[in-house]
Amino acid sequence: MADLVLQNLTIKYGAVTAVDNLNIHVASGEFLTLLGPSGCGKSTSLFAVAGLNHATSGTISVGDRVLFDGNPNNTVPPEKRNIGLVFQSYALWPHKTVAENLAFPLTLRKIGRAERDERIKEALGLVEMLPYADRYPFELSGGQQQRVALARALVYRPPLLLLDEPLSNLDAKLRERARVWLRELQERLNVTTIYVTHDQAEALAVSDRIAVMSMGRMRQLGTPREIYERPADSFVADFIGSSNFFDGTMVESGTDSARIRLADGGEIVTPPGPTGKDGSVVVAIRPEKIELTGSTGPNTMRVSIEQRTYLGSVWQYAVRSGPIEFRIQTPSELKEDSILVRIPQEHCAVFPDKPGAN
Amino acid sequence: MTDISHPGTAGRGIDRSRAIYWGVAALTTILVFGPITPIIFQAFLDKPLYDNTAVLTLGNFGRLFSEPGMAGIFFNTLYFGALTMVVAQVFGAVMAVLVGRTNLPGRKWLGEIFIWPLFVSNLVIAFGWFTMYGPSGFMTLAAKTYLGGAPWNLYTVTGMGIVAGLSQAPLTYLMCLAAVTKADPLLEDAARSTGAGPFRALFSVTIPMIRPAIIYSAVLNFVVGIEMLAIPLLFGGPSGIQTVTTFLYNAGINAAVRPEYGIVGAAAVILLVVVAFLVWLQGFLMKGAGRFVTVRGKASRPSTLDLGAWRWPAFLFVFAFAFLTIISIFGGIFMRSAVSFLTPLIPFWKVLTTANFEQVLGSATYVRSIVNSVLVATIGAAIGTFFILVIALVARRSDFKHSRALEYIALFPRALPGIIAGLGFFYAVIWLPGADVIRGTIAVLILAFMIRYIPVGFGAIAPALAQVGEELDRGARISGADWWTTMTRIIVPILKPALFSCYALLFIHFFKEYVTAAFLYQPGSEIIGTTMLQLVAQGDNGPVSALATIQVVITAAFVLLARRVMGARIYG
Ligand SMILES: Nc1ncnc2c1ncn2[C@@H]1O[C@H](COP(=O)(O)OP(=O)(O)O)[C@@H](O)[C@H]1O
Ligand SMILES: [Mg+2]
Numbered sequence: 001m002a003d004l005v006l007q008n009l010t011i012k013y014g015a016v017t018a019v020d021n022l023n024i025h026v027a028s029g030e031f032l033t034l035l036g037p038s039g040c041g042k043s044t045s046l047f048a049v050a051g052l053n054h055a056t057s058g059t060i061s062v063g064d065r066v067l068f069d070g071n072p073n074n075t076v077p078p079e080k081r082n083i084g085l086v087f088q089s090y091a092l093w094p095h096k097t098v099a100e101n102l103a104f105p106l107t108l109r110k111i112g113r114a115e116r117d118e119r120i121k122e123a124l125g126l127v128e129m130l131p132y133a134d135r136y137p138f139e140l141s142g143g144q145q146q147r148v149a150l151a152r153a154l155v156y157r158p159p160l161l162l163l164d165e166p167l168s169n170l171d172a173k174l175r176e177r178a179r180v181w182l183r184e185l186q187e188r189l190n191v192t193t194i195y196v197t198h199d200q201a202e203a204l205a206v207s208d209r210i211a212v213m214s215m216g217r218m219r220q221l222g223t224p225r226e227i228y229e230r231p232a233d234s235f236v237a238d239f240i241g242s243s244n245f246f247d248g249t250m251v252e253s254g255t256d257s258a259r260i261r262l263a264d265g266g267e268i269v270t271p272p273g274p275t276g277k278d279g280s281v282v283v284a285i286r287p288e289k290i291e292l293t294g295s296t297g298p299n300t301m302r303v304s305i306e307q308r309t310y311l312g313s314v315w316q317y318a319v320r321s322g323p324i325e326f327r328i329q330t331p332s333e334l335k336e337d338s339i340l341v342r343i344p345q346e347h348c349a350v351f352p353d354k355p356g357a358n
Numbered sequence: 359m360t361d362i363s364h365p366g367t368a369g370r371g372i373d374r375s376r377a378i379y380w381g382v383a384a385l386t387t388i389l390v391f392g393p394i395t396p397i398i399f400q401a402f403l404d405k406p407l408y409d410n411t412a413v414l415t416l417g418n419f420g421r422l423f424s425e426p427g428m429a430g431i432f433f434n435t436l437y438f439g440a441l442t443m444v445v446a447q448v449f450g451a452v453m454a455v456l457v458g459r460t461n462l463p464g465r466k467w468l469g470e471i472f473i474w475p476l477f478v479s480n481l482v483i484a485f486g487w488f489t490m491y492g493p494s495g496f497m498t499l500a501a502k503t504y505l506g507g508a509p510w511n512l513y514t515v516t517g518m519g520i521v522a523g524l525s526q527a528p529l530t531y532l533m534c535l536a537a538v539t540k541a542d543p544l545l546e547d548a549a550r551s552t553g554a555g556p557f558r559a560l561f562s563v564t565i566p567m568i569r570p571a572i573i574y575s576a577v578l579n580f581v582v583g584i585e586m587l588a589i590p591l592l593f594g595g596p597s598g599i600q601t602v603t604t605f606l607y608n609a610g611i612n613a614a615v616r617p618e619y620g621i622v623g624a625a626a627v628i629l630l631v632v633v634a635f636l637v638w639l640q641g642f643l644m645k646g647a648g649r650f651v652t653v654r655g656k657a658s659r660p661s662t663l664d665l666g667a668w669r670w671p672a673f674l675f676v677f678a679f680a681f682l683t684i685i686s687i688f689g690g691i692f693m694r695s696a697v698s699f700l701t702p703l704i705p706f707w708k709v710l711t712t713a714n715f716e717q718v719l720g721s722a723t724y725v726r727s728i729v730n731s732v733l734v735a736t737i738g739a740a741i742g743t744f745f746i747l748v749i750a751l752v753a754r755r756s757d758f759k760h761s762r763a764l765e766y767i768a769l770f771p772r773a774l775p776g777i778i779a780g781l782g783f784f785y786a787v788i789w790l791p792g793a794d795v796i797r798g799t800i801a802v803l804i805l806a807f808m809i810r811y812i813p814v815g816f817g818a819i820a821p822a823l824a825q826v827g828e829e830l831d832r833g834a835r836i837s838g839a840d841w842w843t844t845m846t847r848i849i850v851p852i853l854k855p856a857l858f859s860c861y862a863l864l865f866i867h868f869f870k871e872y873v874t875a876a877f878l879y880q881p882g883s884e885i886i887g888t889t890m891l892q893l894v895a896q897g898d899n900g901p902v903s904a905l906a907t908i909q910v911v912i913t914a915a916f917v918l919l920a921r922r923v924m925g926a927r928i929y930g
Contacts, residue, residue: 050836051836052832078832078836085836087829089829093833094830094852095852104837104839108843152833152837
């Protein structure tokens with residue numbers, strides 16, 4: 001098994017910078033997810049690791065082996081990288097049976113017949129597809145194709161496994177089961193894995209660490225908890241889960257707290273944070289962290305309920321205090337038209353600008 | 359699980375993929391420019407190419423234009439090309455709409471008949487027209503006898519243009535048919551739901567959708583007209599009408615007697631420039647026309663337009679076209695081959711004979727030309743398919759940095775008229791060191807035909823290649839296969855049906871080709887086309903019709919076989 005190190009990886013297509021100065025160290029056996037909206041450069045980064053597209057500059061290395069360092073003479077072609085890759089479309093070869101699909105990489109490695117059959121059996125067993133060895137890909141369901149694609153990527157026991165949105169073509173229920181199963185398999189094999197997805201719930205569920213990307217740049221790298229609870233900027237706060245954003249101005253900033261005046265004239269206490277040039281800030285708070293309270297005090301607000309939405313497990317309300325509109329969630333239904341809410345200081349985050357502003 | 363050795367360390371040798379990229383690029387460049395370069399040189403040299411004392415000059419162009427009758431030749435060529443185009447477009451497009459979109463009776467078998475002419479050379483077709491509608495042709499005599507006169511005369515530029523246009527209509531038909539049947543019937547339904555009548559809907563929605571096909575085939579037919587040899591040679595020859603092609607042909611063939619290298623070179627360069635411009639114009643006009651409407655679209659059954667009371671008049675019109683310009687032409691050739699003298703005035707069975715076939719099969723030269731044609735087509739199409747396949751793979755599926763340039767070069771022969779390809783190869787085998795060994799063999803014919811028809815084969819392979827997702831290559835690469843292994847083990851097996859189609863198309867084109875071979879064959883390497891050209895010049899119509907019949911029969915057998923056994927898609 002091996003570490004994967006990306007240093008200053010930059011990939012440009014003409015004037016478009018698809019990946020901008022990416023630095024990630026993936027530890028041996030780690031499950032790391034690249035997460036971000038469509039078009040943010042996840043697949044481009046992944047394919048650069050595989051050698052299937054040309055990075056512009058930076059270095060890529062696995063263990064002590066340099067795969068790319070900007071010098072064309074040192075670039076290792078994809079077929080010599082010994083990496084497993086699962087495509088979003090699975091890319092099973094339609095003219096080969098399941099077993100033949102798995103045999104191809106082994107034949108290329110000049111592995112003898114007996115061992116080859118052994119390994120194919122083992123890999124198909126891992127993904128529970130042994131009975132389908134002689135089927136052609138078009139005779140399989142989407143979920144089965146996805147598992148065969150995974151078996152094909154694992155059959156030659158690569159130290160590094162790359163997965164490009166492997167579950168996105170499955171239906172929702174199957175997707176949830178598949179991700180649990182995938183993570184178990186990865187832990188069992190202890191293979192270093194990079195997983196690409198635009199689905200934040202999926203990323204939170206399976207990853208050791210998540211790299212959140214936007215417009216070619218990495219915004220934050222951390223464990224699912226860190227990403228969710230301490231987003232590095234308003235983009236991450238907005239993209240992972242969902243957040244309310246309050247415009248405000250910094251009144252007073254201390255070492256472990258700050259006072260911020262909101263647009264309705266009230267003030268709240270928050271953790272300290274960076275401010276914009278003119279002292280303006282945004283305060284982010286997740287709807288489910290806002291509490292109902294019976295008595296006024298610091299960080300409380302009287303709001304009127306403007307809209308009620310039943311979401312099944314929770315109720316969501318659009319509420320308003322003067323010019324400020326935001327959402328809150330409660331487990332049970334509220335009958336009142338006007339309620340008192342508290343914005344817990346410890347769940348607030350302060351950023352200099354709103355998501356999409358930069 | 360433990361890591362296993364990197365496949366790279368197994369030592370696959372130095373990068374063979376790159377060697378293939380450069381090898382194919384070099385070979386294609388040499389083969390495409392090999393025949394063009396000597397022609398261009400010759401156009402600017404005052405003495406024959408191989409004469410070391412030759413110096414550069416512009417005099418050839420001056421001599422060409424001061425040659426008496428030259429202006430007339432250029433005018434004839436353009437007028438002939440334009441007329442060919444107009445006639446072919448009008449008939450081809452009308453037939454395509456009637457067969458493709460209406461409830462015309464018999465549209466299925468009529469549609470089959472319309473593509474027959476595409477399988478045979480225009481030398482065969484021209485001979486068929488001569489047999490039926492020439493001055494003493496079957497139809498001409500019949501019209502004179504029973505109707506009191508035959509109002510046509512093929513021995514004028516207008517007559518030639520109409521014949522060429524009618525014989526090219528199937529090409530327009532084929533291209534428009536593809537567009538017309540792929541056109542989304544929903545759009546037409548939408549037009550009808552807004553209150554347009556069925557004819558109105560057809561004209562306002564469907565016709566504009568086939569406009570790209572019409573523009574594309576219009577330029578194509580103009581080019582075909584300009585570079586056509588058979589019709590001007592057969593019909594213009596007796597009355598002294600020349601086009602650039604027949605001028606080049608006569609001057610080139612007679613070059614031994616009258617050394618006119620310079621003028622020939624100059625005329626060839628002018629023809630080349632004109633055709634290259636037209637091909638460029640075609641690409642320019644197609645830009646923004648949605649490339650080729652034909653490829654897209656679901657395989658939905660297009661709605662058919664009810665012709666109502668016009669069904670039978672329309673049928674009569676379409677059938678008359680098919681009968682007079684296709685069935686009677688083929689029929690005339692077959693009939694002529696079986697009689698000693700074809701005329702409506704003597705009952706057919708009184709002149710029946712096997713003499714024409716006996717004459718052909720009794721002559722070693724004629725038999726050899728048949729054998730050579732079959733060899734050139736079978737072997738040449740196989741080599742050609744392989745070569746074009748590799749070009750397509752490098753151009754479309756590799757990281758070769760000059761892949762686009764390679765594709766441009768490979769497709770350049772679209773702008774290379776057959777007569778110039780032939781002339782160029784003729785010069786090249788003299789001019790290029792070492793090329794002399796293949797002079798006068800069928801190898802040079804295969805090479806010349808192959809170059810000429812790279813675009814045809816490419817057109818059969820490239821769309822199929824585009825259907826194969828790039829992830830299949832990527833999956834193979836990351837599994838440990840280098841580029842060449844990926845192509846041969848993953849992509850080529852998937853392309854098999856397209857390769858059969860490519861082979862079949864090349865076979866048909868190689869088998870019917872004659873113009874390109876006109877300067878290249880020597881005793882021993884004759885093919886059916888060149889032998890027919892010779893016999894036509896001598897007025898030996900009996901053996902010509904027998905040879906033409908044999909050519910048609912072999913082609914028909916091959917087409918049947920290719921469609922049934924190989925499942926090849928040839929023209930629909
Ligand atoms: N071959 C290419 N040529 C030009 N632009 C590309 C190419 N591949 C990707 N891009 C651009 O790079 C950006 C990132 O793409 P991608 O990595 O596919 O995004 P995603 O995060 O959805 O996987 C996009 O803006 C895309 O348009
Ligand atoms: Mg992607």
